[in-house]
Amino acid sequence: MSEMSGNEPVKAQESGDSAEKKPQKVGRKRDHTRDEKILEAAIDILAESSFDGMTMDKVATRAKAGKATMYRRWSSKEQLVRDALAWMNRSHLDLEHLPDSGSLREDLLLLIRPQSIAEEERKLRVLAGLGSFLQHPEFADTGMAGIFDSWADANLQLMKRAAARGEIAEHANLELACWVITSTSAFRGLVERKPFEKTFYADLLDGLVLPALKNPKADSPIAES
Amino acid sequence: MSEMSGNEPVKAQESGDSAEKKPQKVGRKRDHTRDEKILEAAIDILAESSFDGMTMDKVATRAKAGKATMYRRWSSKEQLVRDALAWMNRSHLDLEHLPDSGSLREDLLLLIRPQSIAEEERKLRVLAGLGSFLQHPEFADTGMAGIFDSWADANLQLMKRAAARGEIAEHANLELACWVITSTSAFRGLVERKPFEKTFYADLLDGLVLPALKNPKADSPIAES
DNA sequence: TAGTTTCGGAACTTTACAGTTCCGTAATTA
DNA sequence: TAATTACGGAACTGTAAAGTTCCGAAACTA
Known part of the structure; x- marks a missing residue:
């Protein structure tokens, strides 16, 4: 549902007082398809081992991502796991098309x-x-x-x-x-x-x-x- | 039931060929009442935190034991936890004195x-x-x-x-x-x-x-x- | 008493990992 | 084109903890 939460860089910038909300940034854009790959890799490794067995290096390698990329999106391992769990639970059964056999x-x-x-x-x-x-x-x-x-x-x-x-x-x-x-x-x-x-x-x-x-x-x- | 298993020092000594099985040892005897204190401390800390949160130093401090004492009895943290789990599960309900209210x-x-x-x-x-x-x-x-x-x-x-x-x-x-x-x-x-x-x-x-x-x-x- | 093994405690070594920084490269905007 | 930001990858730092070693003292045996 809501999806993500602790994302975005630290973004702690207040450009003076007259903040005119102009997020038109410069430079290469963040590739958000990497998010899914990283979250998927995290869940994969969590399923294979455990929270303590899941190291950031393993996740990075599995997702073919750099650790800098990961820490640009999540400020800690805890944050990443929190979002990965939400990602894992995103699918829901379709309550509109349930079986109806009469039994x-x-x-x-x-x-x-x-x-x-x-x-x-x-x-x-x-x-x-x-x-x-x-x-x-x-x-x-x-x-x-x-x-x-x-x-x-x-x-x-x-x-x-x-x-x-x-x-x-x-x-x-x-x-x-x-x-x-x-x-x-x-x-x-x-x-x-x-x-x-x-x-x-x-x-x-x-x-x-x-x-x-x-x-x-x-x-x-x-x-x- | 069986109680313990991976104990005793490495005890890898074969006194030549004519091993006459004479375990009459010299020196201060191992105080096996310390075993229970250590296992109890381990379970205590396991209950408070987790396997990874249970450090050997914490167990030693809680049991007022030296780490050398612990490693003299268990060769690794895994061994200690294994025995601690067996110790934790030692108590059993008395199947001979069950309630019998008729309902x-x-x-x-x-x-x-x-x-x-x-x-x-x-x-x-x-x-x-x-x-x-x-x-x-x-x-x-x-x-x-x-x-x-x-x-x-x-x-x-x-x-x-x-x-x-x-x-x-x-x-x-x-x-x-x-x-x-x-x-x-x-x-x-x-x-x-x-x-x-x-x-x-x-x-x-x-x-x-x-x-x-x-x-x-x-x-x-x-x-x- | 002398030699041996235990004890609690502390210092030490080694390894693993979270988090950071830097590199060369690619993408985006002015 | 120049400046900026993202990318994967690798090197680096700091810390925490497993396991080892040594210490002085205590307990046991011959």
């Missing part, structure tokens, strides 16, 4: 495309290697938001339609179900380091999520011991 | 004790900061195994008893249910960095796990598209 189970499974699996697994590898970087609370959101939200949103739409047509109980906790799907899938890739397989996903749906959605009898009160 | 929901909730919550959250902080270290597949197991296994095992016992007394369906996928509990809880602390709260756990049980266990009608075949 919630089929819809949920149809959402899983091999291409998107590989993409999400790459994001998980990046996330796994972020380590100490995520300790900055400001980056915890930047790094996380957008990785799973898109998938969870799509799943929620599918569930709401299923509820509307009476396939699942209307008082089921759909948000919880979506969160369980994304968090368990993330845990599997992030911590267990297993690939996302459709058989695993089908087991999760058949063994837990769909039964709960179809029969969510809340027979237990909220007892706080 | 699975109550039993599962009774297993959550404030003391064990704090302990597990500390482990999660350590795990979150491991980052690049976990990329070594050999450490992925060391680091992970034992953090959640104990809790999952206890939950499985409780579920099996509930199944035996007919509280839940006997053909329910208990292992899957236990795995979902641990993986979602871990995700919450590890990625979302939220504290473990009983209300969250009760919602997970009431909204998804228990309904699924009580009504696991497998109405959908395994279709591989």
Whole structure:
């Protein structure tokens, strides 16, 4: 969405008082197609190693860029990684063209495309290697938001339609179900380091999520011991 | 369990051929109570920062130990961290004294004790900061195994008893249910960095796990598209 | 007591990396 | 054409941390 933020050279110049806002610059223009190459290289190396394993020299070499070029655009490694994470999470599922097979189970499974699996697994590898970087609370959101939200949103739409047509109980906790799907899938890739397989996903749906959605009898009160 | 492994000095001495295995050594004995202090300090700092934020100097200072002492016992930072992780995961729930209230929901909730919550959250902080270290597949197991296994095992016992007394369906996928509990809880602390709260756990049980266990009608075949 | 190994602590060496500067070249404007 | 800015690339600086070595003191054995 917003794209970038800590860019542009230091640009700390106030030409006196009568600043007439004339940014008509002289000299060779900055090639902004290099931005993408550098961000892509950064994500690539983050996915292969980790935040600490990603050195600025590696990124520069991978992107065939000079370090001066990088530091002309980002003032630090932290800034570069922050923008690279935003860049990584730029793609979103198209909520306008969701599957509609008439079966919630089929819809949920149809959402899983091999291409998107590989993409999400790459994001998980990046996330796994972020380590100490995520300790900055400001980056915890930047790094996380957008990785799973898109998938969870799509799943929620599918569930709401299923509820509307009476396939699942209307008082089921759909948000919880979506969160369980994304968090368990993330845990599997992030911590267990297993690939996302459709058989695993089908087991999760058949063994837990769909039964709960179809029969969510809340027979237990909220007892706080 | 096994405890330690990469210890002892290099000890590469073969006294000629007639090695009569006489380990009767001379000199001051190694104080193995220092091991625990050092491992504890390492885990402490791992929990506060990360693998890369944990420096050998910090550990030495925290444990009031000399670095020479540390390198006499562990040949590298990697070795120290490996043993520290094993040390961290040494405690296990007592499977012999599980709660037995007659209600699975109550039993599962009774297993959550404030003391064990704090302990597990500390482990999660350590795990979150491991980052690049976990990329070594050999450490992925060391680091992970034992953090959640104990809790999952206890939950499985409780579920099996509930199944035996007919509280839940006997053909329910208990292992899957236990795995979902641990993986979602871990995700919450590890990625979302939220504290473990009983209300969250009760919602997970009431909204998804228990309904699924009580009504696991497998109405959908395994279709591989 | 003499010799050996440990201890905590500090100084030291080495390596790796973030960030800076400079080079020759290419692009842009006046 | 001349001045300016960007480019890739390489050299350079400063710092942080892993690992080593040495110190004086303590603990153990013969």
